[in-house]
Amino acid sequence: MYMAYSNTNTTHAPHRSASTSKGMTFNSSYTKAIVRFILLAVILGTVFSFGAMVQAYAGDGAANATTPVSVKPINITPKAVVQDQVVIQRGDTLWDIASTHKKSGENVRSYMYKLKTINHLTTSSLKEGQVLLLP
Known part of the structure; x- marks a missing residue:
């Protein structure tokens, strides 16, 4: 009978690779x-x-x-608001100016109130050379 001997140490278990383990890695x-x-x-x-x-x-x-859209330029020109003005002369009063420039049928006192409001007047006194805007 023939027996073969080797010099390897057989006390260690063989290595297992990761591909042979259970599940997928x-x-x-x-x-x-x-x-x-x-x-x-x-x-x-x-x-x-x-x-x-x-x-x-x-x-x-x-x-x-x-969708076709037509665009037209709009020419907007600022309109100058022209208000009538009165330059106060010597002897002019607010009552006289109101009675002269009021519309027919309009009350003189209400027109005087409008004059004061537009011109930011606190009293009825006027000075020569003062310019009043008319409503």
């Missing part, structure tokens, strides 16, 4: 790739849903783009 590079993919999908989904919400609230962009 992933390499760390695969795990990083999956996390990056999920993160990218979440970001893109957020961006596209935000764009859809903006378009929904802004209205239909296609309808606005195809």
Whole structure:
């Protein structure tokens, strides 16, 4: 009978590799790739849903783009308001000015009140050379 001897130490159990363990284990590079993919999908989904919400609230962009709109420039010129003025002469009174320039049928006292209001007068006294705006 023939027996073979070896110099190896047989007291240690053979090594088990990770691929022979129970369940599935992933390499760390695969795990990083999956996390990056999920993160990218979440970001893109957020961006596209935000764009859809903006378009929904802004209205239909296609309808606005195809509708012809004519734009005409508007010439707005400021209109100068010309008010009648009276330059106060020596001896003029507010009563005289009101009775001279009031409309027919209008009360002299109400016209005097308008004169005071427009010209920011607190009293009925006038000075020579003073300019009053007429209502």
